[in-house]
Structures are given as C-alpha cells and as structure tokens.
C-alpha cells in the first residue's frame with residue numbers, strides 16, 4: 001500500500017505553524033488539534049521544519065517555563081525527512097524506525113500535500129495483516 005492510498009482515506013489536511021510563533025503557541029496548537037507534531041512553514045506549503053511534542057519537552061527541560069516564549073524555529077528539526085505520494089508503507093516504517101521519529105510530511109515538488117503518522121501506518125498494516133489472515137483461513141477451509 002502506498003502513501004497515495006492513505007491520503008485518499010485520511011485527506012490532505014496538515015496542521016502548520018510559522019517559524020516565528022512561540023513554543024507556547026505550538027503547545028496550544030498540538031493540544032487543541034490532538035496531534036503530536038506540527039509542520040513548520042511560513043506559507044503553509046514549503047516545509048521549513050517539524051516540531052514535535054518531544055522538542056517542546058526538551059526545550060522546557062533545558063530552559064524551564066521560559067522556553068514557552070522561545071521561537072519555534074529555535075527548537076524545530078530543520079532537516080526534515082519527507083516522502084512522496086508513491087512511497088510504500090513498508091518504506092515509511094523503515095524510515096521511522098531508523099530515524100526514531102513518528103511523523104513524515106508528504107511533499108510534491110516544493111509543496112506540502114499531506115502528513116503520515118506512525119498511527120496511520122500501524123492502522124493500515126493491521127488491516128492488511130487481518131485481510132491476509134482471513135484469506136488464509138478461507139484457503140485452508142476450502143482445501
């Protein structure tokens with residue numbers, strides 16, 4: 001299964017935040033949207049970075065509550081690993097495992113067109129395993 005299939009199901013919505021926003025604003029956004037990471041972008045299209053709840057925890061553990069005044073650009077990861085619509089789920093799982101992250105923005109050219117989380121990947125993988133199990137059961141029953 002490819003990223004294209006997942007986006008067809010879940011849609012192309014991506015929550016973004018400007019690099020100049022504060023970590024406090026980013027925290028409020030993550031909480032209100034019930035998500036674990038936000039793509040950092042000045043125009044909502046070009047990816048400048050990614051900020052996850054882990055980055056906010058790191059900032060607060062280093063600087064205390066004052067970190068919530070710091071700019072997102074200071075704590076985001078600027079070197080973002082992205083994928084395209086034709087990337088396969090297995091490849092994404094490998095990327096997430098190797099890179100120890102749980103979110104992969106989907107880009108086409110220079111534009112953000114979606115985001116895949118580890119939850120999206122696990123959900124589809126479980127459905128695939130279940131379908132394979134059912135097919136095997138049917139095969140055995142008919143043999």
Ligand code: AMP
Nearest residue numbers: 050052054077079080081101102103104
């Ligand atoms: P996560 O597990 O996605 O919450 O993120 C863990 C760490 O990896 C944080 O420092 C993020 O900024 C960073 N991160 C998250 N997604 C990516 C990505 N696609 N490429 C590079 N770094 C990432």
